[in-house]
Amino acid sequence: MYSAKNCPSNCIPYQTPIEPSSLSRAYVPFQIYCSIYGEKQSLLSGTVFPGLYKPYVKKNENCGNCGK
Amino acid sequence: MNNKRDSILNRLTMLDFMAVDLHLYLNTHPNDKEVIEKYNEIIKEAEEVRYEYEKNFAPLCSFRSASSEHHFNWINNPWPWSRKFNYYIEGEE
Amino acid sequence: MWVYEKKLEFPVKIKKTNPALAKCILTQYGGPDGELAASLRYLSQRFTTVTPEAKATLNDIGTEELAHLEMIGSIVMQLSEDADMQEIKNQGFDSYYVDHGLGIYPASASGVPFTAAYLQSKGDPITDLYEDMAAEQKARSTYEYLLNLTDDPDVAEPLKFLREREIVHFQRFGEALRTVQDYLDSERCFVIPKPNFMNNDKNCGCKKCK
Incomplete structure (x- = not known):
């Protein structure tokens, strides 16, 4: 599961689960507020x-698109 | 940071950016009281820093900021796209 | 109405001249997945979207893209302004130079001038938001390719910032899309009645049958 790794105390920063109401549609989960960075880090x-x-x-450097 | 102008502008840039990002969040989460509160805090703080910058250095906003008395200082260099205007980001992590 | 703020969203201060890189980064000024196309796309689409959330999102992201356009113009200018003739010739900047000198012109990296054909405003809020999400992904890819070509941290830092903004904008368009989907699903919407030709009886309801 994508992550809570950047968030404190294992807060999951998005709604879960998403309940689809139709086929043939894309859904992005709503963000849920966990915390924010300080001024400089933001x-x-x-x-x-x-x-x-x-x-x-x-x-x-030796590889245009191979992901290595 | 080597001068007061850069350090105030640095701080203002950080606060204004936080306001931009929280503002976009609130557009799609208009009832999130906790974030509204944070947004308002940052706006208030940015307002104070903006006032400080304009009082000491230069007007920031076209037709919102007052000019100095004898010369219309809006036109003064440096402009934001020049090297001279900018600075390296500093501050506490 | 807009108010100009006399500062950049993120500082750009580049010491080292690099006209070859300038020519590549110019594509985010006036290229197919650039900031100008992004801004015009969102600011045009906002007129015909439906929910308050989607209107605000298109308005504000379209505005932020103008700040990004300004950052890209600043990067290109600072990378090229001190170039001498030798650098211009050796680094492949000569083809741009003959048409525009050291001016900042909205074109792609390969020299194609900006065109509104890079964007769509379809009058369908769902279609428009899908396009916007795709546009954010295409811009993110472009920033990654540009980062692959960049070693100078003075250039990489603002590019990384701009790339991350694409990710955030994608999320906001995704959320705006959810509000539009919910709105169009809700009972407030007109239900299109089944057309008569779909009825089984032979009288289809048209003038001829009557």
Whole structure:
């Protein structure tokens, strides 16, 4: 399960479960508030919400798109 | 941070950014009292820092900020896209 | 109405000239998945969306994209402004230089000028929000490719910031979509009656049968 890893005290930062009301539709779970970062960390992370922070891991220099 | 102007602008940028992100959250969670309270706290603090910056350095907002008396200082350099305007982010983690 | 604020959303202070990188990053100014297309898309779509949540979300994210456009313009300008002729020639900036000098022009990395064909405003709130979510993903991918091409932390920090904003915006559009789905499902909406041709009896209800 995606994670609570960035949030304190195992707070799950989204509604669970989602109950679909129809086929042929995409659903994004509503965010649920857990905590926010401090001033500097918010700006540097690009979000105040730990649950939404998903930093990019740079690809290997010798490899355009292989994920290594 | 080497000067007062940069450090005030740094602080204002951080507070304003928190306000932006909380504002987007509240657009889709308009009844979340806990976050409304945080948002209001940050707005209040940012207002004080904005006042401090405008009093000491330069107007921030077009047709919202008052000008200095003898010269319309809105036009003064530096503008935000220049190197000289900007600074490296600092502050406590 | 807008009020301009004389500062950037995130500071841009780049010491090292790099016209080759400037040309790549320009694509987020006026390219197919760039900030100008994003801003125009959301600010146009907001006129015909339905829920208060979706109106506010499109309005405010469309506005934030203008701040991102300004950051990208600042990055491109600071990377190219001190370039000498040798750097311009050696780094493949010459083809851009002959058309625009060191001016900031909305075009893609490959030089295609900005076009409104990069965006849609379909008049259907569900369709529009799906497009918006896809647009955020495409912009995120672009920022990742740009980060793969960047070693300079002065450039990477603002790019990482912009990439993370795409993730947050995706979440907000997803939530706005939920409010629109609920609204259109609710009883307040007109139910389209079954057309007569679907009835089994031979009199279909049209003028001819009567």
